[in-house]
Amino acid sequence: MITPTHYMWLSAALFIIGVIGVLVRRNIIIIFMSIELILNAVNINLIAFSAQLQNAVGQVFAIFVIAVAAAEAAVGLGIILAFYRNKETINIDEMNLMRW
Amino acid sequence: MGEAIAFYFIAACILGFAVLVVSTKDTVHSVLFLVLDFLFVAALYVLLGAQFVAAIQILVYAGGIVVLYLFVVMLVNLKRPPEANSDPHRKTQWGFALAVAVLVELVVVTTYSYVRPIQPLAAAAATAMPVTGNTEEVGWLLYTSYLIPFEIASMLLLVAMIGAIVLAKREL
Numbered sequence: 001m002i003t004p005t006h007y008m009w010l011s012a013a014l015f016i017i018g019v020i021g022v023l024v025r026r027n028i029i030i031i032f033m034s035i036e037l038i039l040n041a042v043n044i045n046l047i048a049f050s051a052q053l054q055n056a057v058g059q060v061f062a063i064f065v066i067a068v069a070a071a072e073a074a075v076g077l078g079i080i081l082a083f084y085r086n087k088e089t090i091n092i093d094e095m096n097l098m099r100w
Numbered sequence: 101m102g103e104a105i106a107f108y109f110i111a112a113c114i115l116g117f118a119v120l121v122v123s124t125k126d127t128v129h130s131v132l133f134l135v136l137d138f139l140f141v142a143a144l145y146v147l148l149g150a151q152f153v154a155a156i157q158i159l160v161y162a163g164g165i166v167v168l169y170l171f172v173v174m175l176v177n178l179k180r181p182p183e184a185n186s187d188p189h190r191k192t193q194w195g196f197a198l199a200v201a202v203l204v205e206l207v208v209v210t211t212y213s214y215v216r217p218i219q220p221l222a223a224a225a226a227t228a229m230p231v232t233g234n235t236e237e238v239g240w241l242l243y244t245s246y247l248i249p250f251e252i253a254s255m256l257l258l259v260a261m262i263g264a265i266v267l268a269k270r271e272l
Contacts, residue, residue, distance in 0.1 A: 001104070002103055002104055002107045005210065005213060005214070006107065006111075007148075008210050008213065009210060010111045010114065010115070010144075012203070012206040012207070012210060013115055014114060014115065014118055015202070015206065016202060016203045016206070017115065017122055019199045019202050020122060020195070020196065020199045021121070021122035023194075023195030023196070023198055023199055024122075024192055024195040024196065024199075025122065026190075029127055029130075029131075029169065029172060029173060029176075030121075030122070030130055033121055033131070033134050033169065034121070036161070036165065037118050037121065037122075037134075037137070040137075040141050040161075043153075044141065044144060047144075047145055047148050047150045048148060050148075050150065051148040051149055056234070056237040056238050056241055057245075057246075059150050059153050059234075059238050060238060060241045060242055060246050062150075062153050063156060063238070064249060064253055066156055066157065067256065067257060068253070068256065069161075070160055070164065070165060070257065070260070071259075071260030072260075073165045073168055074168065074260045074264040075260050075263045075264055075267065077168055077169070077172045077264070078263065078264040078265075078266075078267030078268045079267055080172055080176070081172060081175060081176070081268050082267045082268065084175075084176045085270075090176055093190060
């Protein structure tokens with residue numbers, strides 16, 4: 001029997017993999033993909049509870065999360081392109097223009 | 101029984117591909133593993149009875165966002181590998197330590213839910229909706245109770261689109 005707790009464990013594991021990707025990798029494109037993994041983990045939780053409570057509101061919020069993720073990806077990748085055009089790098093260790 | 105087998109198979113695929121996304125050296129391979137990961141998450145949504153969100157997941161994530169990522173990966177033509185000259189003083193173990201801290205937090209929350217199981221919410225489940233079927237149910241909620249958030253989300257997408265064009269344009 002698969003309970004919502006199983007989905008919570010899966011979602012927690014996916015979230016942790018995303019957090020490790022954000023904190024450890026230096027390639028900013030991979031960091032963005034890790035953020036997408038984190039948002040997917042959140043969505044799994046929302047949908048699991050929506051199924052448990054027999055209430056579709058969780059699915060509505062999952063759709064909002066997907067919309068925000070799409071906006072985030074578009075703007076973030078635009079910033080990456082603009083930065084790459086100026087500095088020729090996507091390594092976040094070299095993105096220190098504003099460090100004092 | 102069949103549900104359990106499907107769940108464990110999909111969960112193993114999701115976690116395995118997520119690890120590959122984070123650990124692969126080649127960025128293009130990483131994006132392709134991300135597509136597979138999104139597809140298995142969509143399969144999980146179907147397993148949970150959320151067919152509409154599964155379709156949105158495939159259309160928006162696997163179809164739209166991933167194409168955006170592939171475009172960017174191919175536009176930034178890297179002559180040297182991106183992680184070649186990293187800061188030598190950077191402490192990767194701190195990253196892992198922080199991730200372990202988040203993991204401990206999540207484990208505490210999840211074990212707490214064993215101590216106090218979810219109470220069945222009769223009131224929430226009894227909300228009468230004159231519809232049948234998943235897509236209809238979600239659409240009903242989106243255009244009645246959540247109409248204003250829905251419109252705000254559309255404004256957000258418009259702003260993001262304009263912002264992306266402004267950012268990616270060479271000169272205005």
